[in-house]
Amino acid sequence: MVLQTRNDYLKAVSKMRPNIYKFGELIKDVTTHPATKRVVESHALNYDASHDQILEKLYTTNSSLTGEKIHRWNSLMQSSEDLIANMKLKRQNFRRTGSCTGAVCVGWNAQNVMWAITQEMDKEYRTKFQERLNKWILHAQKEGLTVAGALTDSKGNRSLKPSKQPNLDANLRIVKIRDDGLIIRGAKLMIAGTAASQEIFLLPGAIYKEADKDFALSCVLPRDTEGLTIIEATRPSDQRDLEDNSGFEVPNTGPTQGLLFFEDVFIPNDRVFMCGEYKYTSKLIQYFTANYRACIGACVSGQGDVMIGASVLMARANGLSSKIFMNKLVDMSINNQINYGLGAGACAMGTKHDSGTFFADPLTAHTNKVVVAKLPYETKRLTQEIGGGIVETGCMPSYKDFNGAEYSDMVQKYYKAGPCSPEARYKIARLSEWLTIGGGVPGCMHGGGSPDGARLVVRFNTPFEEYVDYARKIMNIKEDIPEP
Amino acid sequence: MVLQTRNDYLKAVSKMRPNIYKFGELIKDVTTHPATKRVVESHALNYDASHDQILEKLYTTNSSLTGEKIHRWNSLMQSSEDLIANMKLKRQNFRRTGSCTGAVCVGWNAQNVMWAITQEMDKEYRTKFQERLNKWILHAQKEGLTVAGALTDSKGNRSLKPSKQPNLDANLRIVKIRDDGLIIRGAKLMIAGTAASQEIFLLPGAIYKEADKDFALSCVLPRDTEGLTIIEATRPSDQRDLEDNSGFEVPNTGPTQGLLFFEDVFIPNDRVFMCGEYKYTSKLIQYFTANYRACIGACVSGQGDVMIGASVLMARANGLSSKIFMNKLVDMSINNQINYGLGAGACAMGTKHDSGTFFADPLTAHTNKVVVAKLPYETKRLTQEIGGGIVETGCMPSYKDFNGAEYSDMVQKYYKAGPCSPEARYKIARLSEWLTIGGGVPGCMHGGGSPDGARLVVRFNTPFEEYVDYARKIMNIKEDIPEP
Amino acid sequence: MVLQTRNDYLKAVSKMRPNIYKFGELIKDVTTHPATKRVVESHALNYDASHDQILEKLYTTNSSLTGEKIHRWNSLMQSSEDLIANMKLKRQNFRRTGSCTGAVCVGWNAQNVMWAITQEMDKEYRTKFQERLNKWILHAQKEGLTVAGALTDSKGNRSLKPSKQPNLDANLRIVKIRDDGLIIRGAKLMIAGTAASQEIFLLPGAIYKEADKDFALSCVLPRDTEGLTIIEATRPSDQRDLEDNSGFEVPNTGPTQGLLFFEDVFIPNDRVFMCGEYKYTSKLIQYFTANYRACIGACVSGQGDVMIGASVLMARANGLSSKIFMNKLVDMSINNQINYGLGAGACAMGTKHDSGTFFADPLTAHTNKVVVAKLPYETKRLTQEIGGGIVETGCMPSYKDFNGAEYSDMVQKYYKAGPCSPEARYKIARLSEWLTIGGGVPGCMHGGGSPDGARLVVRFNTPFEEYVDYARKIMNIKEDIPEP
Amino acid sequence: MVLQTRNDYLKAVSKMRPNIYKFGELIKDVTTHPATKRVVESHALNYDASHDQILEKLYTTNSSLTGEKIHRWNSLMQSSEDLIANMKLKRQNFRRTGSCTGAVCVGWNAQNVMWAITQEMDKEYRTKFQERLNKWILHAQKEGLTVAGALTDSKGNRSLKPSKQPNLDANLRIVKIRDDGLIIRGAKLMIAGTAASQEIFLLPGAIYKEADKDFALSCVLPRDTEGLTIIEATRPSDQRDLEDNSGFEVPNTGPTQGLLFFEDVFIPNDRVFMCGEYKYTSKLIQYFTANYRACIGACVSGQGDVMIGASVLMARANGLSSKIFMNKLVDMSINNQINYGLGAGACAMGTKHDSGTFFADPLTAHTNKVVVAKLPYETKRLTQEIGGGIVETGCMPSYKDFNGAEYSDMVQKYYKAGPCSPEARYKIARLSEWLTIGGGVPGCMHGGGSPDGARLVVRFNTPFEEYVDYARKIMNIKEDIPEP
Numbered sequence A, B, C, D: 001m002v003l004q005t006r007n008d009y010l011k012a013v014s015k016m017r018p019n020i021y022k023f024g025e026l027i028k029d030v031t032t033h034p035a036t037k038r039v040v041e042s043h044a045l046n047y048d049a050s051h052d053q054i055l056e057k058l059y060t061t062n063s064s065l066t067g068e069k070i071h072r073w074n075s076l077m078q079s080s081e082d083l084i085a086n087m088k089l090k091r092q093n094f095r096r097t098g099s100c101t102g103a104v105c106v107g108w109n110a111q112n113v114m115w116a117i118t119q120e121m122d123k124e125y126r127t128k129f130q131e132r133l134n135k136w137i138l139h140a141q142k143e144g145l146t147v148a149g150a151l152t153d154s155k156g157n158r159s160l161k162p163s164k165q166p167n168l169d170a171n172l173r174i175v176k177i178r179d180d181g182l183i184i185r186g187a188k189l190m191i192a193g194t195a196a197s198q199e200i201f202l203l204p205g206a207i208y209k210e211a212d213k214d215f216a217l218s219c220v221l222p223r224d225t226e227g228l229t230i231i232e233a234t235r236p237s238d239q240r241d242l243e244d245n246s247g248f249e250v251p252n253t254g255p256t257q258g259l260l261f262f263e264d265v266f267i268p269n270d271r272v273f274m275c276g277e278y279k280y281t282s283k284l285i286q287y288f289t290a291n292y293r294a295c296i297g298a299c300v301s302g303q304g305d306v307m308i309g310a311s312v313l314m315a316r317a318n319g320l321s322s323k324i325f326m327n328k329l330v331d332m333s334i335n336n337q338i339n340y341g342l343g344a345g346a347c348a349m350g351t352k353h354d355s356g357t358f359f360a361d362p363l364t365a366h367t368n369k370v371v372v373a374k375l376p377y378e379t380k381r382l383t384q385e386i387g388g389g390i391v392e393t394g395c396m397p398s399y400k401d402f403n404g405a406e407y408s409d410m411v412q413k414y415y416k417a418g419p420c421s422p423e424a425r426y427k428i429a430r431l432s433e434w435l436t437i438g439g440g441v442p443g444c445m446h447g448g449g450s451p452d453g454a455r456l457v458v459r460f461n462t463p464f465e466e467y468v469d470y471a472r473k474i475m476n477i478k479e480d481i482p483e484p
Helices: A008-013 A037-050 A081-097 A106-125 A129-143 A210-215 A237-243 A278-317 A322-348 A364-374 A375-387 A408-415 A423-435 A452-460 A464-474 B008-014 B037-050 B080-097 B104-123 B129-143 B209-213 B236-240 B278-317 B322-348 B362-372 B376-389 B408-415 B422-436 B451-461 B466-472 C006-014 C037-050 C082-099 C106-126 C130-144 C210-215 C237-243 C277-316 C322-348 C362-372 C373-386 C408-415 C422-434 C451-461 C465-476 D006-014 D037-050 D080-097 D107-125 D129-143 D210-215 D238-242 D280-316 D322-348 D362-372 D375-387 D410-413 D424-438 D451-461 D464-474
Strands: A020-022 A060-062 A069-071 A149-150 A173-177 A181-192 A199-202 A217-224 A228-232 A257-268 A272-275 B020-022 B060-062 B068-069 B146-149 B173-177 B180-194 B197-201 B217-222 B227-232 B255-266 B272-275 C019-024 C060-062 C069-071 C147-150 C171-178 C182-192 C198-204 C217-222 C228-232 C258-270 C272-275 D020-022 D060-062 D067-071 D149-150 D172-179 D181-192 D199-202 D218-221 D228-230 D257-267 D272-275
Touching: A008 A037, A037 A069, A037 A081, A081 A278, A081 A322, A081 B422, A081 D464, A106 A149, A106 A199, A106 A217, A106 A272, A106 A278, A129 A272, A149 A181, A173 A210, A181 A217, A181 A272, A199 C408, A210 A278, A217 A257, A237 B236, A257 B272, A257 B408, A257 D210, A278 A322, A278 A364, A278 A375, A278 A423, A278 A452, A278 D464, A322 A364, A322 D322, A322 D362, A364 A375, A364 A452, A364 D322, A375 A423, A375 B376, A408 A423, A408 B255, A423 D464, A452 B236, A452 D322, A464 D080, A464 D280, A464 D424, B008 B037, B037 B068, B037 B080, B080 B278, B080 B322, B080 C465, B104 B129, B104 B146, B104 B197, B104 B217, B104 B278, B104 C182, B129 B272, B146 B180, B173 B209, B173 B422, B180 B217, B180 B272, B209 B278, B278 B322, B278 B362, B278 B376, B278 B422, B278 B451, B322 B362, B322 B376, B322 C322, B322 C362, B322 C451, B362 B376, B362 B451, B362 C322, B376 B422, B408 B422, B422 C465, B451 C322, B466 C082, B466 C277, B466 C422, C006 C037, C037 C069, C037 C082, C082 C277, C082 C322, C106 C130, C106 C198, C106 C217, C106 C272, C106 C277, C130 C272, C147 C182, C171 C210, C182 C217, C182 C272, C210 C277, C217 C258, C237 D238, C258 D410, C272 D129, C277 C322, C277 C362, C277 C373, C277 C451, C322 C362, C322 C373, C362 C373, C362 C451, C373 C422, C373 D375, C408 C422, C408 D257, C422 D067, D006 D037, D037 D067, D037 D080, D080 D280, D080 D322, D107 D129, D107 D149, D107 D199, D107 D218, D107 D272, D107 D280, D129 D272, D149 D181, D172 D210, D181 D218, D181 D272, D210 D280, D218 D257, D280 D322, D280 D362, D280 D375, D280 D424, D280 D451, D322 D362, D322 D375, D362 D375, D362 D451, D375 D424
Parallel strands: A020 A228, A149 A199, B020 B227, B146 B197, C019 C228, C147 C198, D020 D228, D149 D199
Antiparallel strands: A060 A069, A173 A181, A181 A257, A199 A217, A217 A272, A228 A257, B060 B068, B173 B180, B180 B255, B197 B217, B217 B272, B227 B255, C060 C069, C171 C182, C182 C258, C198 C217, C217 C272, C228 C258, D060 D067, D172 D181, D181 D257, D199 D218, D218 D272, D228 D257
8 A cells, every 4th residue: 555645635635526615606626726725735734744754653653454554644543642643743733834734633533433432332233333434444544535524513592402493404414314325414514624625524513312313423425425515614814815925924824614514415324333323422422522622732732833933033033032032932832731731641541442442531631621722822912922013913014015016115124123034024923913813823712612511521520529528538527518 | 163073074084185005005085995994984983972962071071271172082181080081981982893993092192291291391491392282282172183193113123222223214213304394204103093093193112312312203293294105004804894795794993003104204393392302202101101001901991891792692692691601701891890990090090290291100000001911812712712613713604605605595594593693693703703803803912012011110110129128127137138 | 186106005905804815815915915916016006107207198187077187097088089098008007017907997998888878878767877977986086096897797507598597696686776775696707907906896797688687787886895705716827926936937017807706795876877777788788898899909919019028038038139030029019009000990980979988989899809819819829939948838947946956056057048147038938938828818818708799799780781782883783682 | 578557657667766856846756746747647548558459559569670569659660651650649648638748759759760860870980879779679669668858958049059158068968988888968958758757868959060079969868867857847837736636627647848957977888879970960850850740740639639629518518509619619620630631741751761760751741840830829719719718817716715615605606507517617617728828738839849940941842943943934934034
């Protein structure tokens, strides 16, 4: 088996059926359209890394199924080392792209979670889900696929269960079970990296009871499947992506999020891994969030590393030694390492599932999620503080005013400051802006679920009564003290 | 004297000489061009307020010079009550516009500071600066002018004094003193609200010694003066302003910042209030920052109020009771009130200058600046936390996808959630996005100077040795304990 | 009228009836017993200040009733300046004593609150409460009394109303109304400064409905009234106060709190200011907390000032320049000034009551209370960080080991570090310990009520629906969006 | 080999030579004297745990040298699992004792660090240090010793190197090298748990250059060695330990710290593991701090667990449901888990030394140290907030007033609140006080070195220039941008 390259990947996604829209327009080729080419480039860089002498160790591994060398993002993670390697890969991705490479993240986690869940379901229901999944994973490993993952439904009214929604499609559901497969309908929203993906792994978006069994659904499908329409989400800063500024105002990489609309899409049986087994949605969510929220610290620390780099450069470009800001730079590094190290701790204290899959410790993982929803905001604040006014609100002239207008000489004259060209200073300020208030801002708050949800898990994983007993023993209190 | 109205104001700015550019284009009429009409509208609302039965008390006052009723933003502030009224007006402005109304802020402060400084200079140098200023203030009050203010120079290399810069124009300077006035050259950058202003009040951007006396310069000039070119700064989100979305994605109000380039501009003598008196730049900066940083808490608390409102609506639009988030909403309110109340405390503990001008307490004002550079970021974070994923990264389809595309029905079907239309939900999410990551984000970090600068002032206003003596007395330590 | 001196005060409290106990013992003379002499000395310093050339301006004022010069702590506060003067006095008290001077704090506030409440009650009920109060205030001003104040009842079961408690005395109550006065029974706990007080002003501890009218009770009584027993509360560090270490380990000043037990105490009518008028307990609590929580920032900032002084000294005594810690010292100063300035802001934005009493703005005052329950903890943390291990846990030998033991020479040899004697280093470390973990720690968390109570007031003073309207107007949303 | 029991341990320490003083008195038997019996009991509980069916897994392991079952605190840690087991043991210790069990902590770490360092030194200098250490470890494992560890010297003037101090003994040093061993003199201060230890492992307190080679010294000695005098450090709250209150006000467990004075103490050669090899002090400190600061999070999280338990009980004892405080309780749990999980992450990302010893990742470990110096303070603040006024400043009557005084009935009547006896409420409040402001407060700020020291390590382990390169690559900036 030969490991795929950037070109293999680009060719593959380039020839997919166009089903992605933005600003009312159909995108013909995601590899060249300015709205999607950056997220594709972000993922193409992964293929480069798999062939890079230094990085290949991180970006490839040997398949636990075949023993062959594969891209790591197609692997089954079966030890705390594997989980930590996932984290390392994510941190490295952010360092190289400044952004989320969503299409090697959720899909990867999804296949691992389902590896365990299918085994549990097969045991109880005598189904053959894991066999199907095994087959698909072999295919994905062989093709070196980039696989996005989708959980979040459109949800509708947050206080009603899926089956009670006025709009039954508010959550993705099984409309019909045929002999050869399923028909599904509904929407998955805010799905990272879909424009760069080849396939999309679907998981249920919540824990369901029997009444909602039609929503207990897991499968994987090519991104260009018939009946699936994708609308690219917008950002305030989209325009900069669309303009051809030769990388002057935005990087050549960057994240995207897609809105997926399923209009009676057919999924053949061998791609279906859960079909109504609602009882297992609880464990599924539990396994998924444990690993996802453990590793999410790696993303934000990688982005934080780039913010540190940009801040050092910005100080210099302003004519100041970066050492003046050492206290703040160290604070940024500490923020990064808290999220990263806490995630690694969750991995280290995890447990191995009977299926071989390794799951992170939930209490620590969800604690990390709470922290991930705070510290990166502080790191961004520091980036703006170090960078000065031109970073804070990106308060600079446009690319067109800076280059080529009749008064551009004058503009550039006044943007010269430290030991670099006005252009370099402009670009670094734009990078800092992009990272903190522009297109590069990742979704660390609600990505992978809300911090309040994580707090709930922390609550239910904290053994309050056990702690009460420690306190009573230490003070030798014999009487029972109940809730009043 | 009749108080000007919105129409008077719009007519006045509409017929000014076009000298503002954006994206390489000259803006013909700031009142109608999409890049500037929002900031103009923000200020037009001030004139409405001056004629509103409830708000007029706040937006007008009687001139201390003539006794006549004037717009408050043209007044001299001569008591702590006047300063607190300034704060109240600013908070109210943000509540009504969601944004900075910069052209009634720095210019106002500037005229007050210069009222005191001109008196001090006149006393020492037997000049007649205050008489000139008096005349101009009467004019501004009579015409009800909207006056921006400008301090920040382009600065060049931050480690060199102005007179040592390779580019002498890096700081705005007097190029020539003529009998009838001055010729000035240089740039003032990141100046809020200039596109909506009628005049611009210039102050020196730093404290200067004798070698830099050519930079010790204060004057006021019409925004459309010959030789002055203004480039509007860009934001990642500009495109939304430029599109005609009928207020769907962005409000009809909003802030702007301009870059001012002076190419040998002539300032007649009667508009010059400082001309080389470098010795007074120290007091000038001290007075200016005390009042500016005391009152800046009002801006951010006003914006915070709108974030609270948007968050309550967002919760409801998602189908959730806002009470679920009461803890976070109270945190937001506390953040607002810390900045506001601390500013009011700085005003209350201020002192009256011989000239009648009232100045806020520097220690408290600069403490407030430090806090203003932190709490609003936390309030924004909470806005994103309450609003959910569609607020966090504005992860929604574009206006064009939402309305009028062939698949828009489908899109809207999936954006229905709580007790309001999908459109209303969309608009609130866009408002929250605009406030936290889009065009509505104000410059609370570096506006009015950096927090590190404020910390320096705190340091020099903290009587460390006095505190050492208290500690020694309490422990009855007689021996002297010097720095080692 | 001649203003009382330290000696007048000491003589007066010295000859009061002994009714204070600690460790099972009756304290004969509070001015000399080691358990109480420090709090008495703290208050004696106030009388010194009233006669000090520089401080008298702060510590005295002219009576609004008689025009005569009085100790400020006996005055009626009738303007924001008066309130801010209260704050200044409190900050100065802490600077000079390192501790709470509770007996010139709550009683003062109580008489001011009751000045307004009695007027309101008199108007509705045609009572003569204010006349009685007026008479007592004239007496207090003439005698220059030190008056503690007491609100907190023992409360019993927190989930039951006073009249539903199994122990009816859990809240102080009117047992009998006689022609000449009242009989009261119950307990007031954690009352600051009682051991140093001459009289104690009682207020209801909560808001009551009709069923609880027997608890709606306000009066003032001499501290040594028959039937009142006071137990001094303990602290972990009491022993150091009791030992005679000549001020080596603890200052000669310091706070105390008393537990007041009323066993059918008689209060004559002319000292009763509320007697069952439960309807007014709501306003009473509202007025009281507004002023108390506005001014509480002054206490903690004064203590913070001493922590700064102690930290500077500690750095030097360790052989380090205090400049190394400048960042942390500035943080401490900022913490102090946030609490102080925010309190001043609450005072400045207050309102004048018909009775002449001035009340601070509740939203700002309660915001301050929330902050006061946080920042001083951070300041203490910084004191421990700067001071090093010997401050953190006071990890040093005892006074007896340091002085006079056979090995004391050896001990002192190893405690010599910076440019001062080992003894001075020892004393400063003890001061820092005392301020952060010893007897000098003030009750900033629950003193004046809990921060959660303050958050409730913030909640009810935040006009959420008004803010919702601003948000809707800014986005031009016409439809109503109700709670789901 | 039979694993030692509580009785073996107590007998062993009981018969040691008395050389510990407090308050000027010699302590005859550390197992019974009230100043030391609590710390001894804390360690006796470890021996119980080694024989407890559930806990033995944690408290014992098999020796990597002999394969025999030993107390875990005598083991060599050779994998990340071993390090995490160290953390688990420490958390469990705190849960059971509420306090630091210092004599199974630093000594354990010291022997592991020296295992690696002796191997490195032996390789360079052809010494036999590891052989000696091996022999001693076998002895320690066989006897199941409790071994304290000591680094911190008295230091003297912080700005002078050891060899330049006016008092040469300010840092522990080799006075003489004899054929059979060393003579050492000086002091080690603030050494946790010495009173409960059987032996003490000495390490150099800093990194030394050649001039200071006499201070590069590591050895281990029995606690009662001739010439060693120990003074127990005091706390404000000592008196409560000394009184016989039958566990009413303080637990039967608790931490202590000792001051060790060495007056020409002889150390025989077979107990000497470093003798002037100054070059290795740098690695020694680096190894030591990595492991110590990784695992320190376990201590503070264990103490935090007890604070949670005490807070739940306190709420109930006050008559309130603990659920009211769920938000704060979850915050406390999050604080605990951040420190714990981050420590585990440092262990997981560590590296194995050639000698077999496993060392934690320095960047993560030192990040943890910074966090450990902050979060526990917040947890303590929350404990005081939840507990109410009686916890905050322990504002309650003394044991003597509560029990047995003539008025004790009255006192108890007013301390009844929730569903438990007044006594139980009293004890829980005392526990919360003890944990936050009393004898139970651990030294998380400076224990294991200062947070500023840890920040330095973070700084030097953050690859700033690498991050700069990422930023430049992302924006395609070719030019070099040096520090100005």
